Amino acid sequence: MKTNKEVTIYDIARKLKYSPSTISRALNNHSSISGKTIGIIKKTAREMGYRPNSIAASLRNNKSKTIGIMISRINRPFVSSLISGIEEKAREAGYNVIISQSNDKYDNEVFNAQTLYNSRISGLVVSLSMETRKLDHFSQFIKQGIPIVFVDRIPDKLKGYKVIIDNYAAGYKAAEHLIQQGCKRIAHFAGAQHRNVYRERKHGMLDALNDYNIAVNDDLIIDCQALSFEEGAEGMRRLMNLPQPPDGLFAANDTSAVSAILYAKKHGIDIPRDLAIIGFNDDPIASIVDPPLSTITHPAIEMGNICTERILQHITDADKKDSDAPEIITLPTELLMRASSLRHTNP
Structure with missing residues (x-):
């Protein structure tokens, strides 16, 4: 199968009867070349289908x-x-x-x-x-x-x-919001704790609980390494099977929070009367799910x-x-x- 030859600066030079170095300088807007000449050379280059070889340039530089x-x-x-x-x-x-x-x-x-x-x-x-x-x-x-x-x-x-x-401040304000809504048993879907974002969100949440004299219950902290939809559903199953289920949930992302809402609706749990939920990121799905998800913005x-x-x-x-x-x-x-x-x- 025949392929078309790549157009080079030498082809442009032959067509316009300029030196290859002049063509190269014009294509790079060199100050030694007049604006009129640069315009002519660039117009001809476009018409001929010339493509600058950025790979070759990166090798040289x-x-x-x-x-x-x-x-x-x-x-x-x-x-x-x-x-x-x-x-x-x-x-x-x-x-x-x-x-x-x-x-x-x-x-x-x-x-x-x-x-x-x-x-x-x-x-x-x-x-x-x-x-x-x-x-x-x-x-x-x-x-x-x-x-x-x-x-x-x-x-x-x-x-x-x-x-x-400021993930710490974000985690604090998420937990504080749930507390101000009357929640006393606040659960958390925590991401991988070796990652700064999830560690700091959890830290902020725990400090808010302590500041408001609300006991921290380890059974309410659910390890969700990927914070996936599936982990959100499994986390809800574990929480709702506790002798005393939570009345508030702070999920470290919106994906797991939306999963929690869907699980709750499927199992007759009223949101937010039985369980108030807040997520993180303000993903588009947060405003579409029913009820719409409270969340923390992420710029x-x-x-x-x-x-x-x-x-x-x-x-x-x-x-x-x-x-x-x-x-x-x-x-x-x-x-x-x-x-x-x-x-x-x-x-």
């Missing part, structure tokens, strides 16, 4: 105008919004993005890191997988001065740029914007070439009160 993204699951609303925020700022600056997902598997994350490193990315945005505990796969980026921004799920010990929300797009801005700042700022430089940016959250948690008691 040992970098590309590309930002790598390593996330857990692209189908999560928070993650897709985060990616949108990263890509938005990258595009404005003339950068591309490469997205890889780990599906919350450590081995996948290691493989993705090596692939992105080999692609000569200019910077990396990372939200760690649920399984990740070792961080050796990031050392190659640090040694080469490639900036890394950890977002949301961040490492505790590895220094660098980090963009997070994903803003977090993505900041991640890209930090990478671009690092690249252009000669005084910040140490990708191990510590910087933590913490964004606030908001409590969205909906029918799933609102009882007759006013907050």
Whole structure:
């Protein structure tokens, strides 16, 4: 099967009778070439179907105008919004993005890191997988001065740029809201506790209970490593079979919280009279489920914007070439009160 030959700068040079070096400078908007000539050359290049060889350029410069993204699951609303925020700022600056997902598997994350490193990315945005505990796969980026921004799920010990929300304050306000609605036995769907986000949400919740002199019952703390729909249903089954079931539930994400609502409706449990529920993230499903789910906002797009801005700042700022430089940016959250948690008691 015959294939069409790739158009090169030499083909453009022959057509316009310019030197290849002139063509190259014009395509890169070099100041030595007049605006009129640049316009002619770029117009001809488009008409001929010329495509710049970004791979070859990255090999020559040992970098590309590309930002790598390593996330857990692209189908999560928070993650897709985060990616949108990263890509938005990258595009404005003339950068591309490469997205890889780990599906919350450590081995996948290691493989993705090596692939992105080999692609000569200019910077990396990372939200760690649920399984990740070792961080050796990031050392190659640090040694080469490639900036890394950890977002949301961040490492505790590895220094660098980090963009997070105040998960402790969010967990506190979620529990406080349930307490103000009259709840006395508050359960929690807790994510993997080696991940900062879920550990801090739980910590905030427990401190709220202590501050309001409400006993902490370990039977009401359900370990949900993935906070999946299935874990939410199983967690509800365990809670509702207790001699004294809870009257409030704080789930560390909306997926497990929505699962809890559906389980309750199926088994005749009135929400919020029998069980007040609040989730986390403000996923689209939170406002669709019946009753609508109270939740905590997670400013994903803003977090993505900041991640890209930090990478671009690092690249252009000669005084910040140490990708191990510590910087933590913490964004606030908001409590969205909906029918799933609102009882007759006013907050």
